[in-house]
Amino acid sequence: MTDVTDSPPAFPMTRLTPFDPPPGYAAVRDAGGLARVRLWDGRTAWLVTGYEQVRSLLGDPRISVDRSRAGFPFPTPGREALERSGATTFVGLDPPDHTRLRRVFTKYFAVKRIETLRPVVQRIVDDLVTGILEDGPPADFVTALAGEVPSRTICHVLGMPLADRARFQALDHERNTLTTSPENVIRATNEMLAYADELITRKQREPADDLISRLVADQLGGDTISRDELVAAVRLLITAGHETTTNMIGLGIATLLRHPAQLRELRADPALVPAAVEELLRYISIFHISPTRVVVEPIDIAGQRLEAGDGVIAAVAGANRDDAAFPDAATFDVHREARHHVAFGYGVHQCLGQPLARVELQTVVETLFRRIPSLRFAGDPDALEIKEYAFLSLAALPLTWEVKP
Ligand code: HEM
Numbered sequence: 001m002t003d004v005t006d007s008p009p010a011f012p013m014t015r016l017t018p019f020d021p022p023p024g025y026a027a028v029r030d031a032g033g034l035a036r037v038r039l040w041d042g043r044t045a046w047l048v049t050g051y052e053q054v055r056s057l058l059g060d061p062r063i064s065v066d067r068s069r070a071g072f073p074f075p076t077p078g079r080e081a082l083e084r085s086g087a088t089t090f091v092g093l094d095p096p097d098h099t100r101l102r103r104v105f106t107k108y109f110a111v112k113r114i115e116t117l118r119p120v121v122q123r124i125v126d127d128l129v130t131g132i133l134e135d136g137p138p139a140d141f142v143t144a145l146a147g148e149v150p151s152r153t154i155c156h157v158l159g160m161p162l163a164d165r166a167r168f169q170a171l172d173h174e175r176n177t178l179t180t181s182p183e184n185v186i187r188a189t190n191e192m193l194a195y196a197d198e199l200i201t202r203k204q205r206e207p208a209d210d211l212i213s214r215l216v217a218d219q220l221g222g223d224t225i226s227r228d229e230l231v232a233a234v235r236l237l238i239t240a241g242h243e244t245t246t247n248m249i250g251l252g253i254a255t256l257l258r259h260p261a262q263l264r265e266l267r268a269d270p271a272l273v274p275a276a277v278e279e280l281l282r283y284i285s286i287f288h289i290s291p292t293r294v295v296v297e298p299i300d301i302a303g304q305r306l307e308a309g310d311g312v313i314a315a316v317a318g319a320n321r322d323d324a325a326f327p328d329a330a331t332f333d334v335h336r337e338a339r340h341h342v343a344f345g346y347g348v349h350q351c352l353g354q355p356l357a358r359v360e361l362q363t364v365v366e367t368l369f370r371r372i373p374s375l376r377f378a379g380d381p382d383a384l385e386i387k388e389y390a391f392l393s394l395a396a397l398p399l400t401w402e403v404k405p
Helices: 023-030 051-058 077-084 097-109 111-115 118-135 141-146 148-158 162-176 182-205 211-219 227-240 243-257 260-268 270-284 354-371
Strands: 034-038 044-048 292-295 299-301 304-306 311-314 398-400
Touching (some): 023 034, 023 044, 051 299, 097 211, 097 227, 111 354, 118 148, 141 148, 148 227, 148 243, 162 182, 182 211, 182 227, 243 260, 243 354, 260 354, 270 354
């Protein structure tokens, strides 16, 4: 699929607001759930925005995540550099290698195990909110809270010194900014791999009570995972949960502030928080231009034939706004049963860290609005700026609140 003969629309498509997918996603859904789009490099790919079609394709063994296969679609040059950079880890591998490597990590991210971290995350959020209150209004909640909760949490989980977080945050940020040159994406990735390698060496010398020490003790030296594979996987674990959760926290706070009546209900009844977090994940869908795949064997779907070598962009942001799966999908509703959303993907690559993301998001939502009930936008809520980024991402979130005399 390299020749563009009938000029399909360009991808990525423009968003009209930070809170809604591009209108073109709905048009594709109405036309059967998938349609061809034109990428920056002149090739075409299938944009899939129907809920059933996204689930069906992401669950189909006839598509591949292997970025080196001919036809793999990259939505932007920055994303191509990012996805091709660095050692491959299980996010870019198909079964059986994916199965072998992912299995090494599954038990450490099981819901039960992650739930034991709730008090740690609560302390992190409480300390940050205390600091914000001490500094007084206004504050940028992207830097003061949204960026800090995931980075401090992952430092605790993996056993990284808190002082290192500025280093990996800056590198991760550079990698994910779509305008970063391919050379700089590769340099930043290599620096992160070197950091992961140093960390593993340190844990081999001085084991502690953390995930990397456990991985080193349980897994290295066996025949399931090599040292290079572990380095690449640790690099993935440091980054995968960082920008994603940061952006969900920032946009989640902004979404709740834009729906004050529902926010009042949440404050009055914290038991609503877990469902509200699922609805935030569905409604915002920060993975707005992915996941991406390439077809390896022909697939017939929604009256179309996808040929081997065709690129597929399974836009979960479109699927999560499908009225067939979520009645009145454009409406934000904390009372909705939204847990079947695909914000964490679907199929064998479905997000490994989702239990951790849920604990972080639930803790922030419950704690922030309880401790700062008068929180509100410091500027125009319609002027929030979205960054040129791999994930949907807010540049800043200026908020203010009443200070009690
Ligand atoms: C995979 C979303 C947080 C670790 C994924 C995928 C999505 C996603 C959509 C599937 C990618 C694909 O199919 O190509 C999110 C969102 C998050 C979040 C929206 C926050 C709200 C986290 C956290 C961690 C994490 C906290 C771990 C610390 C991973 C890993 C994969 C993954 C390791 C690869 C799984 C595989 O390929 O088998 N995530 N994620 N994520 N996520 Fe997350």
